[in-house]
Amino acid sequence: xxxxxxxxxxxxxxxxxxxxxxxxxxxxxxxxxxxxxxxxxxxxxxxxxxxxxxxxxxxxxxxxxxxxxxxxxxxxxxxxxxxxxxxxxxxxxxxxxxxxxxxxxxxxxxxxxxxxxxxxxxxxxxxxxxxxxxxxxxxxxxxxxxxxxxxxxxxxxxxxxxxxxxxxxxxxxxxxxxxxxxxxxxxxxxxxxxxxxxxxxxxxxxxxxxxxxxxxxxxxxxxxxxxxxxxxxxxxxxxxxxxxxxxxxxxxxxxxxxxxxxxxxxxxxxxxxxxxxxxxxxxxxxxxxxxxxxxxxxxxxxxxxxxxxxxxxxxxxxxxxxxxxxxxxxxxxxx
Amino acid sequence: xxxxxxxxxxxxxxxxxxxxxxxxxxxxxxxxxxxxxxxxxxxxxxxxxxxxxxxxxxxxxxxxxxxxxxxxxxxxxxxxxxxxxxxxxxxxxxxxxxxxxxxxxxxxxxxxxxxxxxxxxxxxxxxxxxxxxxxxxxxxxxxxxxxxxxxxxxxxxxxxxxxxxxxxxxxxxxxxxxxxxxxxxxxxxxxxxxxxxxxxxxxxxxxxxxxxxxxxxxxxxxxxxxxxxxxxxxxxxxxxxxxxxxxxxxxxxxxxxxxxxxxxxxxxxxxxxxxxxxxxxxxxxxxxxxxxxxxxxxxxxxxxxxxxxxxxxxxxxxxxxxxxxxxxxxxxxxxxxxxxxxxxxxxxxxxxxxxxxxxxx
Numbered sequence: 001x002x003x004x005x006x007x008x009x010x011x012x013x014x015x016x017x018x019x020x021x022x023x024x025x026x027x028x029x030x031x032x033x034x035x036x037x038x039x040x041x042x043x044x045x046x047x048x049x050x051x052x053x054x055x056x057x058x059x060x061x062x063x064x065x066x067x068x069x070x071x072x073x074x075x076x077x078x079x080x081x082x083x084x085x086x087x088x089x090x091x092x093x094x095x096x097x098x099x100x101x102x103x104x105x106x107x108x109x110x111x112x113x114x115x116x117x118x119x120x121x122x123x124x125x126x127x128x129x130x131x132x133x134x135x136x137x138x139x140x141x142x143x144x145x146x147x148x149x150x151x152x153x154x155x156x157x158x159x160x161x162x163x164x165x166x167x168x169x170x171x172x173x174x175x176x177x178x179x180x181x182x183x184x185x186x187x188x189x190x191x192x193x194x195x196x197x198x199x200x201x202x203x204x205x206x207x208x209x210x211x212x213x214x215x216x217x218x219x220x221x222x223x224x225x226x227x228x229x230x231x232x233x234x235x236x237x238x239x240x241x242x243x244x245x246x247x248x249x250x251x252x253x254x255x256x257x258x259x260x261x262x263x264x265x266x267x268x269x270x271x272x273x274x275x276x277x278x279x280x281x282x283x284x285x286x287x288x289x290x291x292x293x294x295x296x297x298x299x300x301x302x303x304x305x306x307x308x309x310x311x312x313x314x315x316x317x318x319x320x321x322x323x324x325x326x327x328x329x330x331x332x333x334x335x
Numbered sequence: 336x337x338x339x340x341x342x343x344x345x346x347x348x349x350x351x352x353x354x355x356x357x358x359x360x361x362x363x364x365x366x367x368x369x370x371x372x373x374x375x376x377x378x379x380x381x382x383x384x385x386x387x388x389x390x391x392x393x394x395x396x397x398x399x400x401x402x403x404x405x406x407x408x409x410x411x412x413x414x415x416x417x418x419x420x421x422x423x424x425x426x427x428x429x430x431x432x433x434x435x436x437x438x439x440x441x442x443x444x445x446x447x448x449x450x451x452x453x454x455x456x457x458x459x460x461x462x463x464x465x466x467x468x469x470x471x472x473x474x475x476x477x478x479x480x481x482x483x484x485x486x487x488x489x490x491x492x493x494x495x496x497x498x499x500x501x502x503x504x505x506x507x508x509x510x511x512x513x514x515x516x517x518x519x520x521x522x523x524x525x526x527x528x529x530x531x532x533x534x535x536x537x538x539x540x541x542x543x544x545x546x547x548x549x550x551x552x553x554x555x556x557x558x559x560x561x562x563x564x565x566x567x568x569x570x571x572x573x574x575x576x577x578x579x580x581x582x583x584x585x586x587x588x589x590x591x592x593x594x595x596x597x598x599x600x601x602x603x604x605x606x607x608x609x610x611x612x613x614x615x616x617x618x619x620x621x622x623x624x625x626x627x628x629x630x631x632x633x634x635x636x637x638x639x640x641x642x643x644x645x646x647x648x649x650x651x652x653x654x655x656x657x658x659x660x661x662x663x664x665x666x667x668x669x670x671x672x673x674x675x676x677x678x679x680x681x682x683x684x685x686x687x688x689x690x691x692x693x694x695x696x
Contacts, residue, residue, distance in 0.1 A: 003439075004439060004442045004443065005442070006438055006439070006441075006442045007438075007442075008438075008672065014672070015672050018672075244345075250336055253336055253339075254336060257336070257339065259451075260682065262378075310693070313380075315378070315379045315380045316343055316345065316379075317343050317344075317345050317348040317379050317380075317384075317556040318345045318348055318349050318352075318384065319348075319379050319380025319381060319382075319383045319384050319556075320380045320383045321377060321378070321379075321380040321383070321692050322691075322692050322693045324690075324691050324692070324693070
C-alpha cells in the first residue's frame, strides 16, 4: 500500500477493500465476509445495522441531492440484507457559510425520502467547521432494520449455488454520469438522471412473493464489476455475465465511449443485484418488472462452476474475457 | 448507438472470425502499435475469436508507457513549486517517477488538475494569472495538433503564464526501430487515429523498404477483425502493402489542416522513449517562435538522473520482444495500484491490459 491515502482508496474497488482489511478489520476484529450491514442477534431479535457517509459533489444533481442519497443509501444497505429498515440517524458536518436555504432543501428531501421508504429519522448530530475544513456539507446516516430469521442467509450468500441466475433491476451507470455531468457542466442530448432511490419496497415485494432469493447487494461505488468480484470471493464459484444483457442507457453509453469509462465500473444509487434459484428466476423477473423501480430488470448471467472464482464476461460481439474489479478511480484516457 | 453498433455487430464479427480461421493456414504475428488497439482487443475478447496460429503482440503505442522517466520527474519537480498549477491528461498522474508520482504529489497538496483538452488548460491559465500553468503534453500525432492550436491561441491572446512540457512523439520512427531490431513480424495493425492526421502515406515506407504489410485500422471489433483478415491475405499472397481498413476516417494524405498546425508550432527533434532510448527525429519540440511557451526554457528545473528498476522489462515489452508474464515483477510487486513500470499504469498499457484480463492464466 502506498504511504498516503489517495482518492483511489475511496473508489470502492480493490484498493478500498485493501484499506479496510489492512487497517480496520484486524484492529476492530470484524468477521468475514464483510457485508454492507452487520447482523446482530439479541434475545431472539435479529437486527441489521449499517452506517454510511455521503460527500457527493455537487450536492444537488439531476435526480436527487446529498440528503436523498443519505437516506436511500442507508435504507438500501439494510434492505439488501433482507431486513425491513426502521430507524435512521443523521449526522451533519457543515461548512461555515453554508446557505440555510440549501440546508432546508436537503432536510426537506431527507424527510420526504424517509416518508417514502417508511423509515423514521430518530436521532442525529450537527457540527459546523471553518471554511475550507469540509466541502459544503457531509452527511453520515446509520440505520437499523429488523431481519426475519429466514432471510438471514441473504447477506452471506450461503445458499448461492451454480446454476443460480443473476438479475439486475435496470440500467447501470446513471448516477455516476449524472453527477459527473453536473460537476463538469456537461450537456447531454437527452438528460441523464441519477437512479437514486430507496429500494426497500421493491425488495420487500420480491421477498414476499418469491422464495429462492439467495443473495442481494446494492450496486454502488465500484459498480457492478466490483459487486460481482466481491461475490465470487465469498461463494468461491465463478460468475458468467452476458455483456449485451446488462442494460445501459444510450447517453451513458455515449459518454463512456468518449471518456473511456466502463459502465460496469460506474456507481449507481438505485440498483440491486439479485442472485436467485434458477427454477424461480422467471417469477422474480415478473415481480420486479411489475414495480416501477424494476421495470427494466434483466437476467444478466449466472453462477458457474469454473474452478477459478473468476467473473467471465461474454462480450457483446461474441468474445470472452475476464471482468476484473476496478483498482482505483477511472481516469479519462488520452487518445 | 449510431456509428458504434454497426461495428460491434455480433453476426458480422463471427462471420469475419470464420473467414480468418479459414484463410489462416500459416503462422502469423501481427503487432498493434496503438494502445487504443491493445485495450480494444482485450476489452472485446478478440483473441478468443482468432485461431491459435495468429499471434497479436503489442508495440509502443501507449503514450504514457513510452514517456521517459525524466519527464515525470520534471513534472513532479514543477508540481512542488508553490506558484505552479500542473494540468494534465488523467492517465499520467499515476505514472511512477523517482520516489513519487503526480498522484502522490496531489495527495500531498500539489495543485494538479486533470483536463480533457489543451483549451481547458488554457482557460485555467486565464483564470489564474498569478500562477504558472504547465500543461503536460504527451501523445502522438493525434494529440499534438490540438496542443498546437492551444499554443497558437495562447500566443494570440497574449497569455503569459501558460507553458508546455512537451513529450509529444511521432509514431513511424519507433516502428522502424522495431523492424530494425529484428522483431519477427508479418504485419502491422497501424494506428487509425494517428493515420487520420498523418495520412496512410506516412507508413508506406514499411511495406516498400521492409516488406512488412500495414493495414490502417479502426478501433471497433469489426474494424480490427477485418484488418487482421486483410493482413492474413497480404501474407498469404506474399504481397505486403499499405491498405486502409479505417476508410471512414483515414485518407492517403491525412488531415492537411491539422498537419499544418502541427508543423507551424512543432519541429521534429531526437527524443527519448522509455525502453528504446533515443530515437532520431521522433519527438516534437516547440519551434523557436513559440519557445516562450516551453516550460523547460522558461522555468528551468533540475532533476536527478534515475535508473529504472533493473528487473522491469517494460522496454522489451514495448519493443514486442517479451510479454508481461515473462517479468518477475508482473502481478507480484508491479500491480495497477503500485506500478513499477509505465506499462502497468495506463489502461492502454500492455501490462495493465494483461493484468486486467488475466491473460495467459
